[in-house]
Structure formats: C-alpha cells, structure tokens
Amino acid sequence: MLIGVGLGPGDPDLLTLKAVNALKDSDKVYVPGKMAEELVKPYTDSQILDFPMLRDYDVLNEIWKKNADIIANEARNGTVVFGLIGDPNFFSTFTHLKRVMNKYYPDVETATIPGISSITSFASRTDSEIDSSFEVSDGSDKKSKIVLKAKHTHDIIRNLTEEGYDNFIFAERLFLDRERIIKGKENIPGKGNYFSILYAEKGEK
Numbered sequence: 001m002l003i004g005v006g007l008g009p010g011d012p013d014l015l016t017l018k019a020v021n022a023l024k025d026s027d028k029v030y031v032p033g034k035m036a037e038e039l040v041k042p043y044t045d046s047q048i049l050d051f052p053m054l055r056d057y058d059v060l061n062e063i064w065k066k067n068a069d070i071i072a073n074e075a076r077n078g079t080v081v082f083g084l085i086g087d088p089n090f091f092s093t094f095t096h097l098k099r100v101m102n103k104y105y106p107d108v109e110t111a112t113i114p115g116i117s118s119i120t121s122f123a124s125r126t127d128s129e130i131d132s133s134f135e136v137s138d139g140s141d142k143k144s145k146i147v148l149k150a151k152h153t154h155d156i157i158r159n160l161t162e163e164g165y166d167n168f169i170f171a172e173r174l175f176l177d178r179e180r181i182i183k184g185k186e187n188i189p190g191k192g193n194y195f196s197i198l199y200a201e202k203g204e205k
Contacts, residue, residue, distance in 0.1 A: 002075040002101060002108055004088030006115015007039045014116050015039065019083075022113055027078035030071065032093050033085075040083050051093050064100040071097075072105040087117040091138060143202045150198035154190045157198070161185075165200035172196045 005022050008014035020043055023029060029046040031037045040046050049067045052060075074080050088094040089112055098110050123130055135142075145165065147156055157168055170188040172180040173195045182188050192198070 001078075002071060002080050002082065002098075002110045004092070004094035004098065004110070004112040005081050005083045006087040006113060006117070007036055007083050007085055008116040009118060009121040010035060010039070010085060012039055012042070016113070016115065018113050019115060022081055023083065025079065026081040028074050029081045029083060030067075031083050036083050036085055039085075046083065060096075061100075064096050065104065067097060068100045068104055072101070072108055075101075075105075075108045084115075087115045088112040089114070090117050090119070145200045147198040147200070149194055150192045150196040151194075152190070153188050153192050153196070153198055157185050157188065157200075160200045164202050166203050167201040169199040170196065171199070 003022055003026070005019050006016075007019060008016070023040050023043040026044065029040055029044050030049050031040060031046045032049060032051040034048070037046050037048055049070065050063065051067070052063065071080055071082070082088075082094055082097060084093055086092065094112070101108055101110060119136060122128065145160065147160075150156055150170070153170060160168075168183075168185040168188060170180070170182040170192065172178075172192055174181075174197070176195070188198075
C-alpha cells in the first residue's frame, strides 16, 4: 500500500497524530525534499525522491514514472508512506504520483492522510475569518467545486449540471461514525445534514 501523508505547513507541532503514527508504522518513507525530510526525521528515516518544479510535462512524466517504479515493488509487499508539505490532495506532488501509480501499477492500493493545508494555514496566520463562499485558484481552469453543508443535494446537483459539472461525490460525517461516501449522482440521496459535502467535477471533453 502507498499512503500519501500530509505533513502540514512546516511547523513540526502541526503534524497530526495520524500522520505521526503512519510514519512510525510504515516499512518505508519517501519525501520530495529536505523540508519534508526534516519533519519526518523525529519519527523515522526517509529517502528523498526528485520532483523538480518544471513545466515540460514530457520530462515530468518520465520522472514521475521513474519514481513510481522505485516505489511500486515495496508498496506491493508492505506499507510505503510518501510524506509531503501541506495536504496530499490539494495542489500536491502526491496527486501526480498517484495518477502514475494507478496507470502503471493498478494493483498497488493508494490512500491519503490529510494534513493542514496552505489554505487553512493562511487563514490562521493572517487572522482571516472566512465564513462565506470563497474561491481558490492557481490560475488554471476551474474543473471542480466543493459545496459544504449540502442539505438539498438534488437541487445543488441540478444547478451544477447546468454549469457543466457531470461527476458527483456525496460525503457525510467524514472520519466519524456513520460516515457515508456515495459516488454517482444517480445514487446520491436528496437530503444531507450539516456535515454533508458535495463534490462536483467536470469530465474531460
């Protein structure tokens, strides 16, 4: 198994307990750079894999494939952690690595452990109070949307479908008892509760 573990914004005190336990329990830990290496050092040894900041996707794909080749055999036979700054599912190196792993090594199971992201770190350090809808962008086209407190799901899905979204995931009570994760709009119930989230994504055209 390969687990992407979020290490938070860089403060050692902001690693989650779950992240620390995953680091301690893993058979092998990889990181993308020195900063991540320093964060995991109190708990385990790690190996740095090269993930350069390039825009040439042909070169990047070769590097991602090379790193996937290194990880694959160990992840088949044990638990491998890839620790990274921030959260593994938001603008993350692990997102690219996971896609390559799923393409070339679909037999390797992948999972993630969330970390404190740059978004929530920014709000904390700048004393910004965000209590209404907001947009996060890196300048690329918007392909997904997250709706919090998704109580009237069918109405939300209908409106988002008109905006061009066609892939939906409903989640409720994440990491709590009675957690529910439902994929496909035809399977999503008409009502959610306060702890409901609806994720919408535009498919490739």
